[in-house]
Every structure is written in structure tokens, then in C-alpha cells.
Amino acid sequence: MRKPIIAGNWKMFKTVSEATAFFADVKGKAEVDGVETVICAPFTTLPALVEAAKGTSIAIGAQNVHFEDNGAFTGEISGVMLKDLGVQYVIIGHSERRAYFAESDEIVNKKVHAAFKHGLTPIVCVGEKLEEREAEQTKSVCKVQTEAAFQGLSAAQAAEVVVAYEPIWAIGTGKSSTSADAEDVIAFIRDVIAGLYDAATANAVRIQYGGSVKPNNVSEYLGQSNIDGALVGGASLEPASFIALVEGAK
Numbered sequence: 001m002r003k004p005i006i007a008g009n010w011k012m013f014k015t016v017s018e019a020t021a022f023f024a025d026v027k028g029k030a031e032v033d034g035v036e037t038v039i040c041a042p043f044t045t046l047p048a049l050v051e052a053a054k055g056t057s058i059a060i061g062a063q064n065v066h067f068e069d070n071g072a073f074t075g076e077i078s079g080v081m082l083k084d085l086g087v088q089y090v091i092i093g094h095s096e097r098r099a100y101f102a103e104s105d106e107i108v109n110k111k112v113h114a115a116f117k118h119g120l121t122p123i124v125c126v127g128e129k130l131e132e133r134e135a136e137q138t139k140s141v142c143k144v145q146t147e148a149a150f151q152g153l154s155a156a157q158a159a160e161v162v163v164a165y166e167p168i169w170a171i172g173t174g175k176s177s178t179s180a181d182a183e184d185v186i187a188f189i190r191d192v193i194a195g196l197y198d199a200a201t202a203n204a205v206r207i208q209y210g211g212s213v214k215p216n217n218v219s220e221y222l223g224q225s226n227i228d229g230a231l232v233g234g235a236s237l238e239p240a241s242f243i244a245l246v247e248g249a250k
């Protein structure tokens, strides 16, 4: 059985004091039996959050990682550094990184390998743009992105990947995909992974939906047989809302 996973993606929000105040508010409450809770926070807040999360069941994640271990890459953070902090997860290939920071499928794949090299669990984002959806290219886009992200991974590694299907037109717009639509695409992504490996591996991979997930719609997504969690932006920023998201995943 796949354990549901709710991950907050704070994006470029929260100072250290805001992050620690948030954590104090959700501690104990965003910890629910049978649900995995992850907070993916800005780099600057990670040391304080990892410290605050000690002894809790909440895992801390980063939102990006460089694919090299170290070197002349001004402004970048490596897997070595994240592992050293005690970070457990890392978001890779978020559509905002693909769109604003020119992350290609090849770079995404290198980052996925870097995550595994350093014992970090990658949350790999895939998803189509509005014009791709309108041109009925949703599945072909997701197939290309998924196959590229998994390239060179062993079946054992593949089974550990968390995939987040985030249709770009649904991010921060309030326009969420219907749960049936999301289920259809996510089942397709699972088939793509089965094609790369086998059914057992594909059935082990957790696939989240992301894009305007809120406390009032999270259980509808999680009720779909192939949807194993949610990657949440805006609604993960307020403690009460974040707790309700985790509760809704039970």
C-alpha cells in the first residue's frame, strides 16, 4: 500500500522566524497516522526547520538542488549540503523552475540522480501548459517529462521517487483539474513508469496531484485510486489550512 503524502511547497515565502512560528503551530497537529507530512521550504529556513522537526514525524524538504556536489556555481546549493543539514526531500523540476530558470528535462534528470546520490527523496514535478492541454498534448508532455526524469534510475530507485503531476494552468490560479481528470493523467503516468520498469515498480511509486489543492478539495483527489497525495502551494502557508490538508488525506 502506498502511504499518502502531503507536501507543502512554500515557494519564496517565509523568513526564519515565520517558518519556526508556523512549525510550532502545526507540530503534533499536522502529524496524522497513515499520512506522511513534508514541508518544502526556502533554503534559508531549512536549518531551523530541521531542528524544530526533530522528534516529530514531519519531514523537511528543499525546493531545488544543484546536480554537482560542489564547485564554481555561484548561488547554488548541492545535495551534499542538503544532506548535511538533515533535509530528507527535494522538489525537482517544478514548473516555475522549468519556466523561469530554464530547467530542461536533462537537468531535471541530473538533479534526480544527485538526490539519490545523497540519500534525498526527489519529488519530481511534471505537467502540461494550458496551450498543450488545449492541443490535447497533456499525456504526451507528461510521458516525455516522466521518461526523461527516470532515465538511468534502477527499479529500486524508481520505486522511491515521488511524482507530482501539476498542470501548469492550475497552479496558483484557483482553477484546479477535476479529480477525474487528474486521476486519468496520473493513472497514465503510472502506466508510463510500468512501461519503463514493471507493474510492481509502478505500483510502488507515489504520485501526487498539485494545482490549487485546498482543504475543501484535498479528500476528493486523495479518494482517487491512483492519487497518493498532494503538492500544495498557497494553501500550505497558513497553519490551520496546512493541518486541514493533512487531516483531509486520512
Ligand SMILES: O=C(CO)COP(=O)(O)O
Binding pocket: 009, 094, 166, 170, 171, 172, 173, 174, 210, 211, 212, 213, 231, 232, 233, 234, 235
Ligand atoms: O505549484 C504548486 C505546488 O508546487 C501548486 O501551487 P498552488 O497550490 O498555490 O496552486
